[in-house]
Amino acid sequence: xxxxxxxxxxxxxxxxxxxxxxxxxxxxxxxxxxxxxxxxxxxxxxxxxxxxxxxxxxxxxxxxxxxxxxxxxxxxxxxxxxxxxxxxxxxxxxxxxxxxxxxxxxxxxxxxxxxxxxxxxxxxxxxxxxxxxxxxxxxxxxxxxxxxxxxxxxxxxxxxxxxxxxxxxxxxxxxxxxxxxxxxxxxxxxxxxxxxxxxxxxxxxxxxxxxxxxxxxxxxxxxxxxxxxxxxxxxxxxxxxxxxxxxxxxxxxxxxxxxx
Amino acid sequence: xxxxxxxxxxxxxxxxxxxxxxxxxxxxxxxxxxxxxxxxxxxxxxxxxxxxxxxxxxxxxxxxxxxxxxxxxxxxxxxxxxxxxxxxxxxxxxxxxxxxxxxxxxxxxxxxxxxxxxxxxxxxxxxxxxxxxxxxxxxxxxxxxxxxxxxxxxxxxxxxxxxxxxxxxxxxxxxxxxxxxxxxxxxxxxxxxxxxxxxxxxxxxxxxxxxxxxxxxxxxxxxxxxxxxxxxxxxxxxxxxxxxxxxxxxxxxxxxxxxxxxxxxxxxxxxxxxxxxxx
Numbered sequence: 001x002x003x004x005x006x007x008x009x010x011x012x013x014x015x016x017x018x019x020x021x022x023x024x025x026x027x028x029x030x031x032x033x034x035x036x037x038x039x040x041x042x043x044x045x046x047x048x049x050x051x052x053x054x055x056x057x058x059x060x061x062x063x064x065x066x067x068x069x070x071x072x073x074x075x076x077x078x079x080x081x082x083x084x085x086x087x088x089x090x091x092x093x094x095x096x097x098x099x100x101x102x103x104x105x106x107x108x109x110x111x112x113x114x115x116x117x118x119x120x121x122x123x124x125x126x127x128x129x130x131x132x133x134x135x136x137x138x139x140x141x142x143x144x145x146x147x148x149x150x151x152x153x154x155x156x157x158x159x160x161x162x163x164x165x166x167x168x169x170x171x172x173x174x175x176x177x178x179x180x181x182x183x184x185x186x187x188x189x190x191x192x193x194x195x196x197x198x199x200x201x202x203x204x205x206x207x208x209x210x211x212x213x214x215x216x217x218x219x220x221x222x223x224x225x226x227x228x229x230x231x232x233x234x235x236x237x238x239x240x241x242x243x244x245x246x247x248x249x250x251x252x253x254x255x256x257x258x259x260x
Numbered sequence: 261x262x263x264x265x266x267x268x269x270x271x272x273x274x275x276x277x278x279x280x281x282x283x284x285x286x287x288x289x290x291x292x293x294x295x296x297x298x299x300x301x302x303x304x305x306x307x308x309x310x311x312x313x314x315x316x317x318x319x320x321x322x323x324x325x326x327x328x329x330x331x332x333x334x335x336x337x338x339x340x341x342x343x344x345x346x347x348x349x350x351x352x353x354x355x356x357x358x359x360x361x362x363x364x365x366x367x368x369x370x371x372x373x374x375x376x377x378x379x380x381x382x383x384x385x386x387x388x389x390x391x392x393x394x395x396x397x398x399x400x401x402x403x404x405x406x407x408x409x410x411x412x413x414x415x416x417x418x419x420x421x422x423x424x425x426x427x428x429x430x431x432x433x434x435x436x437x438x439x440x441x442x443x444x445x446x447x448x449x450x451x452x453x454x455x456x457x458x459x460x461x462x463x464x465x466x467x468x469x470x471x472x473x474x475x476x477x478x479x480x481x482x483x484x485x486x487x488x489x490x491x492x493x494x495x496x497x498x499x500x501x502x503x504x505x506x507x508x509x510x511x512x513x514x515x516x517x518x519x520x521x522x523x524x525x526x527x528x529x530x531x532x533x534x535x536x537x538x539x
Contacts, residue, residue, distance in 0.1 A: 128330050129368035133382050134358030136350070
């Protein structure tokens with residue numbers, strides 16, 4: 001009986017959290033189409049989220065491309081097909097890894113920072129102060145973060161893809177002593193529009209998830225500084241897991257629409 | 261405490277007139293458990309200062325938040341500037357809240373903004389020209405005696421200075437109501453006096469209605485027994501036995517409003533808890 005009650009309570013809690021999250025994320029999205037729109041805050045968040053994440057995105061993209069080239073050339077050499085290393089790296093980066101890796105890196109950096117920043121503002125009554133001053137924290141704090149993350153994650157994914165292909169090229173040319181022109185030509189020629197569409201479509205969803213989850217957990221923080229820590233962990237864990245789950249769903253849908 | 265024993269000869273200051281700025285009618289508040297307080301009713305009239313007393317954890321801060329619609333009532337009605345805000349949508353509340361000022365317990369200044377931007381927060385949102393903002397921020401900071409902190413960040417201010425900046429932020433818009441949530445809590449006596457003097461100054465110079473939460477009796481009695489002398493530029497005590505008529509008391513205990521009246525009525529109350537609280 002105790003176990004049944006615990007399961008009952010937990011399921012209700014999960015459903016309630018999902019309901020609250022849906023209302024929160026929907027409201028943040030719709031705010032972009034209703035004034036006032038805080039463009040200055042949007043640009044500030046673009047700087048914090050986008051430009052601040054460039055170093056980690058470049059490094060993770062470059063070395064992931066390098067690892068892909070190392071691993072694939074080892075396997076492909078047994079079939080005498082090392083010439084298609086460029087194709088393998090570019091397709092994997094653009095269709096899949098560029099978006100997912102960038103999403104997870106940005107989630108670790110920005111979902112945590114949003115949850116902790118907003119959470120600290122909640123526990124120090126700064127959010128209440130903002131409401132008392134007649135300013136809507138959803139419009140002022142959440143909506144600019146949401147759209148800045150969506151926009152900048154798209155840009156960062158393109159950067160990660162480019163540096164991933166360059167990382168693969170560096171390994172192919174310097175370590176595997178293969179022809180660079182061949183690498184780049186196979187990388188370019190194998191790409192089709194559906195591949196690029198898939199790679200650029202995913203960051204829009206990932207950005208929405210990262211910012212909405214980070215802000216959601218930040219804004220519902222309770223329990224002082226300990227609560228801020230809990231919100232930060234929940235934001236990073238949930239956004240990272242959901243990125244991978246949503247990636248699976250989008251890939252499945254897009255592959256059904258544009259079979260290879 | 262000595263003030264409490266003097267018989268109150270009330271000053272002939274004008275009695276509060278007109279419809280109340282704030283009115284609570286049979287309000288009950290609860291958050292996932294037993295009620296914080298039940299069936300609370302009182303008014304704040306124009307130009308009236310009400311001092312809300314009570315032990316820690318009794319729901320005084322919640323009551324202030326309730327008045328601005330920052331916390332919802334479970335039952336009853338809350339009227340702010342004559343409008344029932346009990347079930348008002350959040351979007352409609354912003355305009356009403358902007359007409360009031362609130363000083364939070366720890367100041368609640370925005371860490372990432374300078375003192376200038378904190379104090380001018382509302383004006384910046386309203387896109388007031390920068391020159392006018394600077395002028396009004398200097399004026400507000402001069403009022404609280406902190407003009408030199410204009411370009412500083414809240415992290416570099418002491419606790420007392422942060423409260424005074426919070427008061428400047430609440431006053432810059434010339435609010436029609438001010439809510440003070442324990443403005444002197446946790447501060448040294450000298451800083452407490454400075455802040456109480458500011459509250460007295462705002463009350464006597466601008467006649468802004470206010471509700472002040474405190475558990476420091478000394479501050480409450482000072483508010484009742486002092487007035488601001490504009491010529492001397494400081495707070496001065498009233499003659500022995502006189503009190504400010506439009507500064508009255510409320511007391512919350514164990515979820516109920518157990519007292520609503522003047523200083524004279526407070527010190528002569530026969531309620532056991534009130535007596536214990538005063539002693």
